[in-house]
Amino acid sequence: MSNRPDPFLLEILKKGFDTIADDMAINLMRTAYSVIVRDSMDFSTAILDPKGRTLAQGVTTPLHLGSFYDAMQNLVAKVSETMQPGDVFIFNDPYEANGQHLPDIYIVKPIFAKEMLCGWACALAHHSDVGGIVAGSNAIGASEIYQEGLRIPVLKFMDRGEPVSPVWDLIAINVRLPELVLGDLQSQVASCLVGEREMLELFDKHGLDNVIEYFDHLHDHAERMARAVFTEIPDGSYSFVDHIDGLGEEPEDVVLNLVIHIDGDRAIADWSGSSPQVKAGINSPLPFTRAAVFAGLRAIMPDEVPNCHGYTRAIEVLAPAGTVVNPVLPGACGARGITGFRMIDCIFGALAQAVPERIAADGNGGATLPTISGWTNGQPFIFCETFMGNSGGTATHDGQEGTSHVGSNQSNVPVEIIESTFPIRVETYAIVPDSGGPGRYRGGQALVREFRLLSDEADLNVRSDKRKHPPHGLFGGLSGTPSWNVVISGHEERVLPVLLTEPAHLKKGDVFRHVLAGAGGYGDPLERNVDAVWWDVIEEKISQTHALEAYGVLFKQSEVLEVDLAGTEVHRAKMRGARGGEGVAV
Secondary structure, eight states, X not given: OOSSOOHHHHHHHHHHHHXXXXXXXXXXXXXXXXXXXXXXXXXXXXXXXXXXXXXXXXXXXGGGTTHHHHHHHHHHHHHTTTOOTTOEEEEXXXXXXXXXXXXXXXXXXXXXXXXXXXXXXXXXXXXXXXXXXXXXXXXXXXXXXXXXXOOOOSEEEEEXXXXXXXXXXHHHHHSSXXXXXXXXXXXXXXXXXXXXXXXXXXXXXXXXXXXXXHHHXXXXXXXXXXXXXXXXXXXEEXXXXXXXXXXXXXXXXXXXXXXXXEETTEEEEEOTTOOBOOSSTTOOOHHXXXXXXXXXXXXXXXXXXXXXXXXXXXXXXXXXXXXXXXXXXXXXXXXXXXXXXXXXXXXXXXXXXXXXXXOOOOOSOSOBOXXXXXXXXXXXXXXXXXXXXXXXXXXSSXXXXXXXOTTOOOOOOOHHHHHHHSSEEEEEEEEETTOSOOSXXXXXXXXEEEEEEOSSEEEEEXXXXXXXXXXXXXXXXXXXXXXXEEEEETTEEEEEXXXXXXXXXXETTOEEEEEOOOOOOBSOGGGSOHHHHHHHHHTTSSOHHHHHHHHOOOBOSSSSOOBOHHHHHHHHHHHHHHTTTSOOOO
């Protein structure tokens, strides 16, 4: 192999791999059956080299970035000597197959050219149900993985192009929505076929041996770029402690303790001191923990760094076995997504000490996962979405509303899709005023959805967070407002925990109000531009009362909304004096 790759060809092939992975993603989205895949876009696609190292990942879920490698090392070791062209493999189990959690099912197809293994196409999707004690298979209250659904080791799903019927039948009989699950699995297979076809076209265009040679060049290039980023960060240990609010009616904090060591051109993420694994579904298997670290650190790198395995070689992850970030059998992990989001939040909290200009204040904590399930017209239904919210303020701009977490480039399901597919009416979908954390740059406002049940009865399951520990601000910015889950039955309102260990029962006409947390602010609120405050009031993102109390901005009592500049200056001076002239604590 040449030690001096052609930089132009390297960039052409990098873009080619990226395009193929994106084409796989588009194909999967367009052909998927379920709302959680098609509309929430809770899936990922990837092209990998013969050794199972990611060459490119398609648009959608950064938290899956890096998880493919661990899963593929296990797969390659088990099937590489016996597989044939046309074979397709399936698995999901975290303990036997290096999966992430049971709803995330991998479909993997080897790519052969000239009778030689030349790569892999992989499609990973979150399925609407894989069995278990809770519809939707996100059983927060599960005490062990055996309660969470169908565990699939590495199995052959297609044998030389033909379905392996017993495996398909086994899946169909163990899930509540077999038509959707098998339909999405077929969409994953189709996505892998797209990846295979386009990789073969790339081999034909640039030469098989030439392209294979550049696999290693791409990994080396990504590693050099990642190490250059770490070299720019001052050496040292940067720590941060974050919390998941806890489980059920009497929650106890689940602690995530991170120390990032920057040592020259490498980064070490050490999770020692995090809580022991819990008897609930929020434990994060090691591949997912590693993926969270890779995704969080990738977020501070330039766009030009390839999203391939190479950049992860500059990163080491330490996660003690038996903890919430590396559970051992039989640890449950169906709702482990919340832990992944919080781990990325920890990374940003630690890096804010080292590279504050690259880090945003805390957001709403990632996608929540409301699930409403039951029967209507003699058929089961499961509504489940990844509900996205906001981002924190930064050193240069306000946080955003209606945006996804850095770890999950997904989407809120359109109201029209929900109402036309499920016995649910969405009565409110709105921004919550005065909810973003005050700062020189304000945090994004919270979102609220209200769902009214139209069928006779249903079960409600919720994965949420950030009530006891709302999103924090940075460098003088204040926290956002906390999250809420409320069931409204007639004139009665019942507040639910952030993490339900047992489903709540709904009856016809009940409303579930789901309020996300507001994001944290960045910088001293009294330094916020008065025109920005005026515009927020115009857009009804904040009230005049909040403008005065949080930002010290006073408005004239007139028909036209106008800032009282002199009064504002006086009021802000009084507010600064009230806190001792020392500013807001960082």
